[in-house]
Amino acid sequence: MPYLLSEWRAHIQEVWGEYQAAKFAVLRLHEQVNADANIVAGEHGVREYLSSADTNLEGTYIVRIFAAFEAALRSYDRYHFNDPERETRAATMIDQLGALNHVRVRIPIRDGVHRVRRIRNFWAHDSDDDLNPMPIDRVRGLLQAYLDRFPKSWG
Secondary structure, three states, X not given: OOEEHHHHHHHHHHXXXXXXXXXXXXXXXXXXXXXXXXXHOOOOOHHHHHHHHHHHHHHHHHHHHHHHHXXXXXXXXXXXXXXXXXXXXXXXXXXXXXXXXXXXXXXXXXXXXXXXXXXHHHHHHOOOOOOOXXXXXXXXXXXXXXXXXXXXXXX
16 A cells, blocks of 8 residues: 555644644633633533643644654554564654665754654653643644655555
8 A cells, every 4th residue: 555745744734733723712712711601501620621621732732743743654664664563663763764865854853853752752651751842833843844854655
């Protein structure tokens, strides 16, 4: 089955678009509840968790965007090494694939992607790393810049 880079990139854009829509919806509901608390009357916990939903939304979507990126990496990793069952850690794939002669992802981009991976780990695994936040637009840009070095199709 052939894989198209454009489809992987589109998937990352879709997740980012979902984030934009969710952010808009959460902010709008937050404003409406602040104006009239009766909007959520009878909805146990909604008001209580609305602020944390807003606070955690970007981190949640960083996890999802990185998952889409990691799926693209895994697809190309399995293709490149001709092993459909190959299981490789994300950190290893970032370094190995990025160093391939025909890919050659610049070190600053690879380092940025590793930082995104650590931020994903913070959100997904409750790690103790105290990371500086990274805006989701920057996350998306780094992941897309890495994937830009891949061939247009494989498989």
